Amino acid sequence: MTNTQPAEHLLSVENLTVGYGERIIQHNINFTVKKGSIFALMGGSGCGKSTLLKSMIGLLPPKAGDFLVKGENYWKSSKQHRIDIGRNFGVLFQSAALWSSMTVGENIALPLQLFTDLSSSMIQRLVELKLGLVGMSHAINLYPSELSGGMKKRCGLARALALDPEILFFDEPSAGLDPITSKRLDDLIVNLRDGLGTTIVIVSHELPSLFAIADDGVFLDAETKTPIAYGSPKELRDHPPCELVNDFMHRQIFEHPK
Template structure:
């Protein structure tokens, strides 16, 4: 199969036009059912349930400390939930033995917040690592695959550079190339835009859309970066840090426009305090804290 065309290096969405699509109504890839996440007596979230549909860009939203990254860790096999089920196409992930969970993990690609590249390895060696660990391809084939993955994210020129020699945005893209090395059908991103300037963040948004449209990937994003969420996410869940429960479900733009829950209204409109009710039509959002 021909490799997808790499995204342009030019500015993303120059007119600011919306790029997200309506939530898919098709096959459920992952079903989270009544999951509780806790550390000892400290409950992080309880009664978490949602479906991740094939082809969706699903946002996990909420304020700091609500458990977004903790939920992500449970979905990718790093943290067993206290109760509940995470079903991967009908299989109870945490009920499987370690070997089967490892096999299911090969369907996942993960981009951690910092990129999580090995500093002692070149960009190309970082991307090659999962191919060397989990395939039997010879070195020349792996090199070609690495070139293709880096080309897809516009990073082929950095194949022999070390992480310390490239910018933060380039490290994010290199981490993304590694995440797609094994052609996973589900991608998980933890704060992908954190620390990026607005143009780099917009380019990353376009790249995420290209991954969905060009590779057919299904994507879960943990983020509080509202411009990115409004631009690309077509479904999502809002986790509340006070009640330790999900309190809203839907596309970020839909929640911003129609949700009457004060905590969600405040978050989606960048208000500095929680209103007693949703903002009146035409109300100017308050100044953000911090």
């Protein structure tokens, strides 16, 4: 199924409602994501950012509304076609979600083994290439338990890049990272967008990261269960439409005591 949308609009969320069982988390969600942009899903804890992301990556059917990918209605397509559309997705989960019983190289090789007919030697070359892109070539034979939090995120990102996706989804990529490691990950995300032309959707409430990398976004409100603001984090910081957004964008960031 297709719909008409401007060519630059890679993703469109239209009147979407998401929730669990009878519980509605967010409703009346509307926004578009332009090709080559970094789009932020913003808001306080419990507002539904990760729930919305789950619906966009195919893990949670919406209660109502539509999600369009390059004009195709994802949730109104057949299961097989949703799988085909999802081949253009790469996902970095909050915990990186690496298989603990596999080495880093085996983790990255897995989607290539499942979804391509490439030879073992070609898969090995691609694994090395993806790890090189994120600066983790040395970790190819390590297990996740041997990695730091930042290293796990980078290796998880390499796996998300395995099938050369057009769209990357990140769930709290900076969560649990120290400021320096978080900054390096932010720089890597921007470099991937600029170098590969990848479109990125990111869930985050980390202000330094949001201000540094996101050029558009939507702000979800937990109380009204609806989006209450649209725009880049910097725009919402400089011109907040309401007190809630103002408080969020100007909250003081405390450092841990030395």
